[in-house]
Amino acid sequence: MTSKILTTLAIVLAVCACNNSGITVSEEYPDIFPDYIGVTIPASIQKLPIRMADGSKCRTSQRQVGDTLWISVTSLGNKNCKGKDNKYNKGDKYNKGNNSSKGDKDNKGNKSYKVRYKEFPIYISRDEIDPYIAYRLIEPGYESWNNMGIYTRALAGFEEKAIVTNEANAKGCVNCHCFDAGSPDRMLFHARGEKGGTVIIDGGSITLNNLKSKGPQRQGTYPAWHPEGRYVAFSSNTTQQCFTMQGDQPVEVYDTESDIILLDTQSEDVKYIINSEDRLETFPGWSEDGSTLYYCEAPSFADVSGQRGEIRYRLMGIKFQDGEPKGEPFVVYQNDSLSISFPRAAGRYILLTGSAFGTFPIWHKEADLYLFDTSTGELTSAETLNSPDTESYHSWSSNRKWVIFSSRRIDGRYTRLFISHFDGNGNFTKPFLLPQKDPNHNTLRLKSYNIPEFVKGDASGKESKIKNLFQ
Amino acid sequence: MTKGADGSPKNWAKVLTWTLEPVLLFCTVFIVSHIWQKFALSNQESLGLFLWAPDYLNDMLSLDRPLSRLIGAYLVQFFRFQYLAEAITASIVCIIFLLIRWITSRCGFTCGAFCTLAAAAVWTAMAKTTETSLGILILLIAAALSIACIFIRLKEFFCLRFALSAGISIVLLICSSLLIARDKEIQSRERWSLIEQASVNHNWDAVLSVATPSQCRQDREMLPFALLALNEKGQLAEKMFLYPIQGPEDLDTEGSSSRRAFLFSSVLYESLGCSNEAIHQTFQSACFTAHGTSFGTLRQLVRFYAYRGDEAMVRKYCTILQRSSLHKAFTEKYLALIEETKQEKAPENDSWQRNIMNHDQLSDLILLQQEGISSGITMDRYFCYLLAKKDINSFKTQFELAKEYYQTIPRHFREALEISEGHPSPDNIYYMYCQAEKGIK
Structure with missing residues (x-):
């Protein structure tokens, strides 16, 4: 029973x-x-x-x-x-x-x-997020490329629009886009190759600037727009790469020379602000109030590719006022087992990328995001954001409540974008992958996302004017 | 002839009138393509791409004449199979013929020879340019005109007699066939297509069947492929100096920045077991294709990543290839393979200790040996480089250390040793190479 x-x-x-x-x-x-x-x-x-x-x-x-x-x-x-x-x-x-x-x-x-x-x-x-993001799409190749472009899309939807593609400059490289405090009307990017230069968009004015013809005669690489909008700090890098025969890391990109220059967008003057023979200075980034310029610094080596494992960048800072650096540079953070790149400040915190060595973390599987607290001088791994694969470029939303960052965690090679919420007290939430209309798009897309930035509006619609610069 | 019911001579003549020329055209294009263009056609597939994927379709739609390009790319993926490639090409030409005949007949102009002339012109242009989309474009225009002609029916004002028309058509087809068969550019493309495909597929005998010493004299670009094929077959040290070598630079394509040069390098480093560099060179080669990648590139990447045991990348590229029409068997094979061979390993912490490529073949070959990925191919290649450099002293010193690996000493090594001992035999080919000034051979 x-x-x-x-x-x-x-x-x-x-x-x-x-x-x-x-x-x-x-x-x-x-x-x-x-x-x-x-x-x-x-x-x-x-x-x-x-x-x-x-x-x-x-x-x-x-x-x-x-x-x-x-x-x-x-x-x-x-x-x-x-x-x-x-x-x-x-x-x-x-x-x-x-x-x-x-x-x-x-x-x-x-x-x-x-x-x-x-x-x-x-x-x-309930924290707001900027309505748009911008990024570059490029094949994750080595020395050459085919099509690439800088694109924007609204976070509320899926439509992707080109800001500029390399159709504009005869398949040359377009890179290092940067917005003035997230403004879609004020941005710059570099166009490489013949007739290349730095394209500065300021409202309806679109100009091609050859930084190399001014001041120290150095071209710009990684930009950082001062929060007040007048100045732009650039690192100026002489970059090379080497290829490994075996192992997980197929390529190492390194600098043989790098300094920091400053562009005054009003006077169009360019000058050195950090420049030394025996050191490599790169990755400028401003404090939120613009009073400090952070950057990364490493000693230069005679044989950079051979000694690449020994090159570690430390986080430096220098006070800045009225378009001039004030005082001497100071060490913000140094770690003998970590090389630092992309310092991005949010209040008392600086979010940065740390890798075992070198200056190009996207090819380093061990590269992770770290949060540096300037009030305590402590560096902690942003564990919630990290994965066993590469995490690299990152940027804050304009209210510093959200961070967007690039990661290779999906397949180990094709960089995808993740967004996480920040509570302002050192805590991130579990990041989410940038949504796509069809989730398979993350697999089918044969391009990597580079340099994700939040933008306050639609920055597209200027491509034909940009194209005219290169005619 | 008399009038009659179906099957009467009159009806047979009518059937013959309508079918002879297109059938003749189809057969001619098929046969000529099979004899003189089969590798060039299948190479179109390797260099082409068609995916049901948003980025690809958006990319295509942003180009000029997107419809013909899309249809062309869709059809070219079937060129992977030779007979299908030839049949599709012949069908395109034939449909163009039929459409033009329909249009002209509606316009009161009945002349099969004229239609053959138009179709043969499209065929020849397609053969010269390897642009299937060109044929599709003409076909689409002809189709659009045909639809318009439904509403037109003009009185016949010209009719060429069938026998005369057929005769002219035959002459036109013979001329087109000869043009294609004798065209130097088409011949060269066919040879190169064979070499490229055979190299990628490791069919070294096929490479050597085309890249003969005499052919290499006419086209020195073939030398690296021929020497790699010899290397793979273990004959480099036996036959290398039968080829018109002028120096060590003939063994590779270093310094050249063409798609073919990068393709060669990817195959070379695959042979040497250096997958990082093989992938690097494949990416470089892909930059020269229309969409920044191609079926050939994707298949190579799948192979290389499978060799590395990189499951994520194999799955990614297989997922992409599954968005095409003919890669089911290929992807199933590699997905099954990666299931068996995938390597779960922690990220490396000592990647900076890895040797880096110098892009100088001699030192790279030494570094490869240091990395522990040396093979018989690497060793033969290394010694042959020394011989090509005419550095007999280094050869002799280093060969002493490696002699035990050779059961019998290969011909050119023997010849080099003879020279070092001061008494080269009369049939010493390497001696002749050493005596020759650069550029004389």
Whole structure:
């Protein structure tokens, strides 16, 4: 009798577990790509398209409770997938499916029914985010390139527009875009090659400037626009690269020479502000109030490629007032096992990239983001943002509440963009991958994202004018 | 001839009138393409790309004449199979012929020979430019005109007799065939297409069948490919100086910045077991293709990353290739392979200790040996470089240390040793090389 009751109970439970449309309920979170489980998003981002990590499609529904979105995912099994069993179409290589309840398989190994997973939360922050981002798209190659361009897109949607592509300058390089405090109307970028120079967009005025013809006769590389908008600090780098025969890191990019120059956008004068024979100075970045210029510095070596493992950059600073550096440069942070790049200040914090050595962290798998607290002098790893693969370029939103950064965590080579919320007290939330209309786009896109920056508006629509500069 | 029901001589003549010329055209294009263009056609596929992917489609739509380019790129992916390539080419030409015949007949002008002339001109232009999209463009224009002609029916004002028309068509097709068969540029492209494909597929005999010593004399660019093929077959030290070598620079394409030079380098470093550099050179070569990548490039990258055991990259490129029409078997093969060979390893911390490429073949070969990725190919190549440099002293000193690896001493090494001992035999080819001034051979 007891066994009959138990059997009946088991049958009833099994029937309850599957609804009448053949959906099995799982008590585990879904294995989805991108992994948006528990991320914090700005209110302006409405859509976060996902798919199952195994490549199959899924149906989602959501309900909002306060500032939390609860997402319910039902995997649609194999019949909605292309191919037999897209088990090869994994998403994040560090978040591979360890989910055991993906549905039974039929005798051909195909999944045969739908699974509804445990609801997962997405937290909505009340902190605003700049409505647009800008970035460069380029193949992650070595010495040459084909098409590249600087693009912008609204975070609320998916449409991507070109600010400029290298069609404008006969397939030359376009790089190092920089905005004046995130203004879409005031930006600059470099166009390399014949007739190249630094393109400065200031409202309706678009000019091509040859920095090399002015002052110290050095061309600009990494820019940093002073918060008050008049000055732009550039590093001026002589860059080379070498290629390793074996190993994980195929290329090392290094500088044989680098100094910091300053452009006065009013007078158009260019002058050195940090310049020494025996040191390499690069990666300028301003404090939020513009009173300090941060940069990275390393001793120069005779054989840079041979001694590349010994080159570590430290974080330096110099006071700045009325267009002039004040006093002597000072060491902000130095670590004998970490090379520092891209210092970006937010209040008392400086977010920076740290790698084992060198000045080009994007090719360093060990490169991570670190947060330096200027009030305590402590450097801590921004662990929430980091992965076993490369994290590199990063920038703050204009209210310093959000950070966008580049990471190679998806496949180890093609850089993708992640956004995280910052609470102003040294804490980041789990970052989310820049949403795409079709999540597969992250895999199908054969270009890397470079230099992500937040922008306060749409910076596109100037391409034809820019093109005229190179006619 | 008498009138009759179906099957009567009159109907057969009509059928013959309408089908002879297009059938003749199809067969001619198919056969000529098969004999003189088969590798050039399949190489179009290697250099082409068609993906159902947003970036690719947006890129195509931003170009001029996007429709013909898209259809052309879609069809070219089937050129991976030789017979299909020839059949598609022949079909395009044939459809153009039929459309033009329809248009002209509606305009009161019945002349099969004129249609053959137009179709043959398109065929020849496609063969000269390797632009399938050009044929598609003409086809689309002809199709649009054909639709317009549905509403036009002019009284016939000219009709060339069938026998005469067929005769002229045959002459035109013979002329076009001869033009294609004898065109130096087409011949050269065919040879190079074979060499490129055979090198990538490691079909070294095929490389050597084209890159013969006499052919290399006419086109010195072939030398690195021929010497690598010899190297792979273990014959470099036996036959190298039968080729018109002028110096060590003939062994590679260093310093040259063409797609073909980078393709060679990628194959060379693959042979030497140096996957980092093979990938580097493949990326370089890809920059010369229309979309910054191609089917050939993607397949090579899959191979190289599979060799490295890099699962994420193999999966990425396979996912991309799965957005084309004909890579199912290829991707399944490599995805199964990577399942077996994938390497889960922690990121390296000592990458700075790795040797770097000098882009000087001699020192790079030494560094490769230091990296522990030396092979018989590397060793043969190293000694042959010394011989090509006419550095017999270094050769002799270093060969002494490596002699034990050779069961029998290869011909050129023997010849070099003879010279070092001061008594070269009369049939010493290497001696003749050493005596020759650069550029004389």
